[in-house]
Amino acid sequence: MVSYFNEIDKINFAGPDTEKQLAYRYYDANRMVLNKTMAEHLKIAVCYWHSFCWHGGDAFGAATRNLPWEAESNILKRYENKLDAAIEFVTKLGVKYLTFHDIDLAPEGNSPQEYQYNLNHMVDKLGQKLNDNKLQVLWGTANAFSHPRYMSGAATNPNPEIFARAAFQVKNALTATKNLGGLGYVLWGGREGYDTTLNTNIAQELEQLGRFLTLVAEYKHKIGFKGSLYIEPKPCEPTKRQYDFDAATVYALLQKFDLVQEYKLNLEANHATLAGHSFTDEIAYACANNLLGSIDINRGDAQNGWDTDQFPNSVEEMALVLYEIFRHGGLTNGGFNFDAKVRRQSNSLHDMFYAHVGAIDVLAKSLLAAEELIVNKRLSDNISSRYSGWQTSLGSNILQGKVSLEDLAKFVVENNKEVNPPSGQQELCENIVNQAIWKK
Ligand code: XUL
Ligand code: CO
Secondary structure, three states: OOOOOOOOOOOEEOOOOOOOOEEEOOOOOOOOOOOHHHHHHHEEEEEHHHHHHHHOOEEEEEEOOOHHOOOOOOHHHHHHHHHHHHHHHEEEHHHOEEEEEHHHHHHOOOOOHHHHHHHHHHHHHHHHHHHHHOOEEEEOOOOHHHHHHHHHOOOOOOOOOHHHHHHHHHHHHHHHHHHOOOOOOEOOOOEEEOOOOHHHOOOHHHHHHHHHHHHHHHHHHHOOOOOOEEEOOOOOOOOEEOOOOOHHHHHHHHOOOOOOOEEEEEEHHHHHHHHOOOOHHHHHHHHHHHOOOEEEEEEEOOOOOOOOOOOOHHHHHHHHHHHHHHOOOOOOOOOEEEOOOOOOOOOOOOOHHHHHHHHEEEEEEEEHHHHHHHHHHHHHHHHHOOOHHHHHHHHHHHHHHEEEEEEHHHHHHOOOOOOOOOOOHHHHHHHHHOOOHHHH
């Protein structure tokens, strides 16, 4: 087997004082944190598409990245080489999970039959590699947005034959994910949205989307897939407005189509910021509604509002994100998928290592800060005391529906006293977070 990264050794934990660049300063896979190892909590995944498929092109320029696994004329062999590169990369990085789209893994071919043949072929190869290297699929998905047939959407296309074609892909990709023992399956809306209301029947398209999501959930149960189904919200890009805009919009869709029990959310940092939310707020909303499933971890650029998919590099931001996730018990089938790509000018294969190693350390350091906040309970004690009034008979009677608006009005008149609101202590809370980050 060819090595694509032969100058790189396996990346190990070396502690915060190491001088080595390709070493972990904080990510110590077997370190116990909140009763589990770091690796078990984070379930870090490398995504196939950005690292092994993307050539570095952008809207203004051509490829900048030379991917040596593509120097092969036989197309199936080319995809087998790509698989070798992916497995070498994740094993050297020391992480356990991969994520992929159907057509990242196998060539699409020129007919549905060829698509199926190629996918089955590559699933066999991947299954073998996963076994040999003790790796797992965090989630699989289908790319129903790149091919020109999907230019007006997949499930929300005006043409039912395109709907059927997307169903064909999702059926195959979900079956493949199940056969590979994947922990989850993602539906990202791709082009499920519109560019102008002038040519769009929104009510019709929403009905189609609801039907599609229902068909996928039914099929999941039919084949006995035990993993989780996730929807990945994104407000726009590629379309002007997407139907899965953010966590709250997807929650409304799930309720409308009676699918709340079937889907959780795969929340992506850069998608939340495009929707105008901080990532922590988006996660908090999902947790409050029992919808958190998995995380696509990346970041945008604060000045240019598009999906730059950069690797996370701020412990200040990430500590809040991880605290929010872990104070609600962490992820079950989900993990942290690096849906992130190196910059177009980072055209050495080594840049992929620098990117992942640095970002994994950011996650690990942030997890330690989250642990400190959860264990010292200063923030959660503050919340408990702020809301303690709801434990009194007045509070519980209100929430249990035992009092009417008139009862409350009478209570206020009889009680006749002004409430002195206590401090919300935001600055103190923010100091407590920084102290947890700075703690050795
Ligand atoms: C696009 C995006 C996708 C999904 C999977 O912005 O995030 O890569 O994660 O289709
Ligand atoms: Co994503």
